[in-house]
Amino acid sequence: MVSDEELKQKKKSKKKEKKMKKKRKHEEITKIEKEKKNISTSTDKDDVSQVTPKSEKKRSKKDKKQKKDKSKKKDKKSKTSKQEKSPKKIEEENDANTTEELNEAKNVKAAPNDDDLKIVGGRIVSFSADVMEPEPASQEHSTTLLLFYQYIEPVLDEDGFQAILEHVQVAGEKHQVTGRMRTSYEGLNCTLTGSYDGVRGWCKDLRDYNNGAYFADTEFKLTDNLPSGQAFPTLHAFKVDELVNYGLSGIKAPSIHMSGEHLEPKDYDKKMKEKDTVIIDVRNHYEASIGRFQPPVNGAQYIDPMMRKSTEFPVWLDKPETKDMLRGKQVLMYCTGGVRCERASALLRTKMENEDDTKALGIKGVFQLQGGIDKYFRDFPEGGSWRGKNYTFDKRFSHAPPALEGMERVVKKKEKEGKEAPEKAGIEVMGKCEACHKPWDMFRGKRRCPTCGVPSLICKECYQLDKDKIKKLDRSVRCDLCVKEGIRSKHQVREKVGREMEAYETKLREIYGFQPTSKKSKPAQRMDAPRKKKSAPNPKKITKLFVKNLCAKEVDQLQLCELIPGITHIEWIMDRKTGNWYGSVFVEVATPEDASIAVGSLHKQKCHGRVLNVSYLEPDPKSIWPHPKLKI
Template identity: 55%
Template sequence: MDAASSSSSSSSSPPLDKKHSKMDKKKKEKKRSKRVRGDDDDDDIERRMMKKEKKRQKKENKKKKKKRKRESSVSSSASSSTSAEEPKEKVSIEATVAVAATPTAKVSADDDDSNSNKNINEGITLLLFYQYVEPPWDEAQYQTAKQFVSSIGQIYNITGRIRCAREGLNCTLTGSRHNMQLWIDDLRKFDGGRSTVDPLTGKKTVTEFANTEFKLTHNLPQGQRFPRLNVMEVIELVNYGLAGARAPPISKHGGQHLEPHDYHTKMTESDVVVIDVRNHYESNIGRFVPPPDGATVIDPKMRKSTEFPLWLDKPETKEMLRNKQVLMYCTGGVRCERASALLKQKMDTEEDTKSLGIKGVYQLQGGIDKYFKEFPMGGMWRGKNYVFDKRFAHAPPGIVGAVGDRKGDDDVDAYDDIGEEVNKKGPVDAADGILGKCEACSKPWDMYRGKRRCPTCGVPSLICRSCFEADKAGTKKLDKYIRCDLCVAEDVKSKREFREREEKESEEYENKLRQRQVLDGNDAKPLLGKDERVDTIADRSPCPNPEGITRLFLKNMCAKRMDESTLLDFLHPAKVTHIQWLTDRNTGKFYGSAFIETATLDDAGLVLAMDGCMVLGRKIKVKYQRANEKDLWPIPNTKVASREHKMM
């Protein structure tokens, strides 16, 4: 087609262009509504990763089905045409099985391809556990631990997520029952990269994971198996913003662990408050409900764990704890460890918290997961337990026909309209066990499905099947006005409004803590603030820098409060020579990104080691960024004023 005809055809079809532009606009709006905030909520990150893994697994299953069909068609045609060769083929198959069954390692034979049908029938085993290590691993020990869990995971065909920090491990894993036990046995023997022999006595010491509690759930559907093993490097096992020297020592300040039966008994006492240290969207669909004359349950209404220290420091929170026994609980116990230690540290070091007369701090050993095993009918639990594995949420095992709790179902299409579940075990009154409600129509609902998030704060949206289907059909739109119950209650109507409020609260909290000197042992030091950033950075070793890059890219910094002095203090002792603040071309505004040049390769490696650390309430992101040969670098007028990096 020539230019003339092309221009005439394009000019003669404006309605088509308009139609396409409208479609593009709708696609953009749809993408915008589905966009998830990428800030410092580790729970959101894990949730998105889980969704991606599910998609990949579906694709892999489709490929396997096609392959089986092709193989079955080939084998059937071959058997019909060459029946005389059957004895020879049988012999070769038997020989192959005999070779495969030869024990070359202690990996179970049930993971061999020849036993895949047996695997499917047996189901999989889910393992949940965490372990804090004190003192934290140094860089060499940390790398040793990370390599060890990854290698034994591959040996035993274990899949799932391992959050690996210098303070320990937090894991959600799947695999065969036999191989999972072998993996646990190996981990119990692991010395954490440290010597297991006491140099003074010459006796063997207890290994890091010798007394770890491993929580196992057997015979889950194969569809709930993770497709691969992902070992994630993190600063904290739970992102409280209390990394490094900020972290209250668990061995010194940790709460008293209560087994489920003892915890259950405590909840009947009237002078007890029970703090749910999970996120609000989790407690929204399930929580403990003690008897009327028993404990009082407190929901801090958090969207992420970094909000807990701020909530605990509020005057109204402290009044709720006055003259009470304080119980805490979470899904598996890991979030209670730092939360209880933080409260007990405040009781030991802060006068206003000391004066509250708190009678004790306790936490549920093994979390809700272990409580369900001891109280299969639920005990004082109501609703569902939100989890970060492929079950998504589950009711106590003894509750028959709980809505949304059918084995293997993970889609809203598996459930009938509210009122009854399509279940062979019989219908139940759905409203009896449902605590949550649809954010769009207020109908009782307790399943988080799909990718939609609250358009203002980014937490998962609780939307019923009917509203999802209506949105797909175009008869009802899930627009920006459909928000989570917290944003509705707090009258938060935009992302900007939410972010400004969040930054203001964080700044007020940090300023308060800078002014407050907390005595911890014999050393006086601020609990948070710039002084702690020195300790957090100084105890890290430089990251490898094989390409010899001294230019780095930093993003997600606080646009309102970040300046040259603050950045240099944060990156101390690494020496920075140039900073290029990246601003918007049109408005000239700074949105939190910059390029920096360091004096040496070691300085660059040390800066990269701070990737993921908190500064001014934001998790800073760092990566090597080699300058383009065509670009001028360092840029004139970006040189840092000559001065010693010194913390304020």
């Protein structure tokens, strides 16, 4: 007998078999339908593939015929034109575009427009920087730069100074003007940026301040359409004792009414061509290193006072060798915007009236360039008697005569397009890289001369080598002025300046009764090894030393070699985060005896007020020491 459970299982198994059969039939049907569809689509594609190539071939043949016909027509036209025109005319037509672009670059507006006269009024010089960017975008080149200064005599009292300071700041916020304002009881010296209307509105408000009592005759110099990246981020007004720091504040300051005769750029350029004339560059030497006036051979004699700071000018003017150069001459002075010449020329004329040795020089006149180099470029867009670039203290960093900058851009554009560019178009490079001495005129980065602190003129390649740690820009890489004067440390500069200033102020006390303001510089500490040389045991004959706690402000390569005789290699240990050197070095000396003398004589000895730590250091066998790149 079959049980009920077995019957149930048989029924279930039969149902499963039926379901499986249905699924199989359904799958077979779907496969057949898919195959039919694939066959139909493939036939359609085959039909299309059989038709389209023929039509495409026909079309391509027609296109080729049309192209051939067009090329034949062009060849015929070119042949006929070449037969009709001479070779000179063909060359002229080929150069037409470049000459037009060069003429556009030379076309610079240096006179105030109607907006300037209506909005600002008074003395104003403006031009557009479109020549630097032939097709500027309105948003990308919408910055206006303003340069001006104004001395006020008699000087302001505290209330008058605070009132002007508040006015310029409130007006700056109103017109959204940014930049730097040097404010003093003796006036204003400003470099500002903003929009076209904003800067002009600010100038108008300043012109009208106190009914024009102070700024009615101020000359505003505007440059429009500069890149937006050259705008200052904020407005910073700060108080100073002098608009230009000559060290002549208060009672020492010569009256501005004693300043030299102001010559407009064209008259100044003519004066440079006269005999018995000298032209003094009142700027710092690092500024003059990339650009300066170059008078004609039979004209004025160019003089660079070789200054690091303006405070050195009064001392330089009082030197006997300077007076010999000025004897019986007309004296011309110039600077970037004119403000430095105001006090400089006034100082010379004051000395001519009050000091016997200067009276005896027989100086025939003192003149200064009205508006400075900046205004000269506007009247002489192709350069005139100028060579190189003009160093600036704004976001441009430097600039050249606008037509030359425009022509240089045209040349670069033609070179990129693979076309011939006109010769002798561009800016003459006057400076040299302080590291490799190749021609260079761009101040890049924040590096300064390690001995005197002026900006360093370093080329792009040398900066990259230093960044890649291939060739270090160490303390031996100094400005050309320090190299020329043999300055190798900061204390030498301080000692030299302090000595000269003390002698100058002694003379001021004798003639004018002024009290000294400068402090005597501290005597420089020499970096000499101790008198008694001692030797420390060196059984392993190690020649590598680790020197710690050196004075980072005073020690350079030369002094280190004087301290430790026999050095052949130096590795300056730089901080990983800041990249600065804080007084530790690895050195390799020539012999084990040199190493033992260095450890025995210098360890725990004072140098520049710091206790040195000198010890032997066994070279790591896994590393290369001494590395050839560290050789001095």
